[in-house]
Amino acid sequence: MKLLTCPMNGPRNIDEFQSFGPVRARPDPNATADRDWSRHLFRAENRKGIVIEWWRHVPSNYFFLAERDLVSNEVIRTFDVSELPERA
Amino acid sequence: MNRLPAPFGSRIDRSRPVRFTFEGKFFEGYEGDSIASALAASGQWVLSRSFKYHRPRGILSMTGADANALVQLPSEPNAAGERTPISEGLRVSAQNVNGSLERDRDAVMDRFGRFLPVGFYYRTFMGPRRDSWLKFWEPIIRRKAGLGVVDTKAPHRHFDKTHLHCDVLVVGAGPAGLSAAISAAEAGADVVLCDENPEIGGALTYGRYDPEVLSGLASRLEALPNLKVLTGTVCNGWYEDNWLPLIESDRLHRTRAREVILATGAIEQPAVFRNNDLPGIMLGSAAQRLIRHYGVRPGTSAVVLAANDDGYRTALDLLDAGVSVVELVDPRPAGEAGPLETELRGKGVTIRKGATIEAAEGTVGNRHLARIHVGGSWIACDLLTVSIGQAPAWQLPCQAGGKVGYDASTQAMTITLSVGSVHLAGAVAGVDELQDAIASGRHAAATALMRLGHAVAAEPAVTPKSVRPRYVQPIVADAKGRDFVDFDEDLQVKDLQNATKDGYREIELVKRFTTVGMGPSQGRHSALATARIVADATGRSVGEIGITTARPPVGPETLGVLAGHHEVLERRTALHARHVALKAAMKPVGAWWRPYYYGDASSAEEAVREEILAVREGVGLLDVSTLGKLEIRGPDAGEFLDRLYTMAHANQPVGRVRYCLMLNEMGSVVDDGVAYRMAQDQFYVTATTGAVARVYADMLFWNADWRLKVDVLNLTGAFSGLNVTGPKARQVLKALDSDIDFSRDAFPYLSGRDGMVAGVPVRVMRIGFTGELSYELHCPSSLAPSLWDAVMAAGRPHGLRPYGLEASRILRLEKGHILIGQDTDAITTPDELGFGWAVSKKKPFFVGKRSIEMRARLGQTRKLVGLQFPAGARNIPGESCLVLRSGAPVGQITSVGYSPSLGRHIALAYVHADDQAQGSRVTVKCRDGELVEVPVVAHAFFDPTNARQEI
């Protein structure tokens, strides 16, 4: 089983975590065309490369972010929400 | 008897005889014997019949890897006879036998073999009809294949799961593994060493080695308290981040190791020639294991096929065991005689060089080896040991990312692992001399220790003193066949060659077409030969062909090891014992146990009706503790709820309760509940029982994303809820000692109050699911039984009756109240429910707002409406029955039930948007296919003006 290092609780089996998907740009809902809003809702990019993802450590209910390589499945780093660069 | 005197037989205790049966006949062995060794000691060499041709098969490797030696135990099929110990009275039978092992009616298959070409199944069983495979062929094949029989009445066994942590896990306790484990432990690391055999030592326990080597390693090992040895333990897989299952009989150690050293050894390979599967032909190491582990003489008159030193050592061992060695055949060309050869010649053994075994022949029915053909002439013998080469045990290393290659200079299969936390040592790393293996163990340990941060001297990588190319047997198909490559699957050389001729040139395709490597041995004895055959046939190198992907498990595992724990998660409300005392019929709802109704099963319907009546005419009490209860606290609490729910909460006055409806980003309804504003910075919010875990998680997620000044607390277990409902509810509450004014004016509908009731601090909300005057009392769970008792006592004069889930379901249906998840699905919008009133038009944002606006523009296609069946209607559709319009489905029934208040069946259903008006008639298809017409009525079947709840 894969290990994931929670910034608050340390390395844990990945079954202690719940994934909340990649951090995505949130388009302004009032200034986005229907077509683009649909894309935002239903289209996942899933490009090769590195993504930043939301994770929840379930027993402590702590949410944090992980940088993961989608090709190698390597988790490059995990960090607290406060370190998240402002999104576009 | 083939039993040898001590010191042969390290695993057996001659003072403890054990009696057992095989195929109904009595046999005797010793404590410590395996089934195969005990049978061999008594001269029973045939253990099974082969998969396809029903040829007699016996001991091949003594490792338990092959189908050859799988046997049936009373409650365990496919037991490895070579490894499974005998026990007093054990009843063992042969597998894959039609009739008896001795007289197998399907032995005739051997003669019809040419009608069963490779790929036969794929070609033949496609017809004649579409379902022929399932109805006709599959049952026949299953019977013919005669694999083990599962005993569905086997006694219950406990399988235990535990966790193990270590700095270094060493798999394999042969010389390399022992050396690695000792080096790592001597440096202070926490080490676990596991081996599938009952003792440590690996090849040192059965090979021709100086006993001092093993005893020296064993005494160092015993002095190390930080070295945990698990013998009889199979490491059955490698998973990400060094997570490995170690299976110690019925106990599974889920092991997390920081570093892993794989010293899994090498697998001795059989030779390919006609009739190479006869009982009496075995690997050299199998003969050695029989002699040293079990004190069993593997034959009386032997020919030894030896293309390496191990073969020469086997010949010497056979002589020691009193076996007459007729001849040693060495396929390598004559060269300088080594010391082993000289020793053998000194003992009078004939050595023939540059020759090989061309074929073998068996006794009647091929029950045992009778003679072999070498250099054009036949030699009589009852034992042929084969030592022509090895393949590294690639399974675990390949699962850990190792790549199989082929070293053309030494003609050896190799495994390379990229730099990381998994290391190889010993024969699996291509080392074959004993001292090299020990040194490679030290090297692997030093590498692991350095990665762990131990200050250790670097150990040089092992450079074998002499690099000699391995012998490679040329594999040529015998004209008459029966030259087996894969014993499990009865595959011969030409089968594999034919597969390549059919165009299956890649190893993974060859495997799927021929089934090579799919049997119990998983290619242990066939993968290398297969790769060579395919390489030859396609003009490529063995390295280019490779072997098929190795996946866990390494070996078979008992389902019990994989099974989950037996205790099922169960949640109980604080009032559980109160319900049980009142004879509630408790039913599981998810993990929760809830009262379904109160009373005997025999009068269930009556009980439900009376409970409904009590609520409609008097007063009822429902345990609503399973409701999700969330507290939203902080300066931004109102803003937070405004963003999450469709109604306005930031402007909600303190002391008021509001309905809340939650959408997902797609605009679909995902939950509902109420929010009671207890203070400017504090809301008490309910969520549905089934959705609260997700709602809570989603709230935490949005809170992390939005970073508002809010704390979300899940009080689902901490607080309990009691719903007092019915026209007499106020009288009951007024009879209780309380500082809350329950009068209509002081405590109006949709408001909330904090206070004390019967000495219990409570949060009371005037809301209700039943449509009657209702107060929902929430309190800390430890006080819920006291509150329940007080309400029950106060309610007694008013006929208060506790009611269960079934009555609650009907009561809410009579009011047309929806249940999220039952009356909604993944695409339900508020408009489809007629919940436009619950959606704020003023708020600039809430989750799902953009999407419902967009979906509204797409046009509404369906609507949830009430359907009312005529009194006495004969055919009532069930939930999920389709609503049809011009024959096409447009919706479905979501809830249905009999309303005692109305005396007829009522339902909620999605109908076409054009049929939503009251009085429209819709067509519903009943379970039996009958179409019934039902009129659409108002959502609230009972008390449509909702007057009763506001009295």
Added chain:
Amino acid sequence: MAAGTATRVYPFMPGGAADGTRLISGAVVLSDLTDKPRFGLKGGGSAAWLAAQGIPLPAVNRIGEHRGMRVLRLGNEDILLLAEGVEATLAEIKNGWQAAPAPKGYSSWREEGWAWMRLSGARLAEAMSSLCALDLRPQKFGADDIAQTRVGHIEAVTFRSPTGFDILFDITASAYFARAVAAVAGHADQHRG
């Protein structure tokens, strides 16, 4: 009935939700501390208020001590006080908090939402290895460490106590948890070698 005098009923008491479920004893002992006093604060202002009362706050997932109470830091703004045998001290702090003006954090209601149980006995380590995937050996998990993890397949908080491990978990799962521990203890007995 006077305000505040109602009887409290916890799961393993007569009339409690887990009444009738056996708490295992022997080589593995499970004891119930759910009725023992504790008080927690959570949400903005919690840490500052407690610190202002002179309570030293440990780092997250560490345990501190204050006047005989154990101070568990479960998050930046999530602190739990356990008062075994020092009820009066806890009551003093709790009363002070109730009377204090905001900001002071919010009650976390752990005394109601979490069962508090203690696992001990001769085969404690073995039982804990079966119940929990974490490495809880003394050299890896100290006396002041807190693990927020899973024990017996449910979310739990665990830490050492002088005689074993204390475990906090969803109070509604009390009967389940006692059964899960008993099942594991049964295995531990079987494998006694």
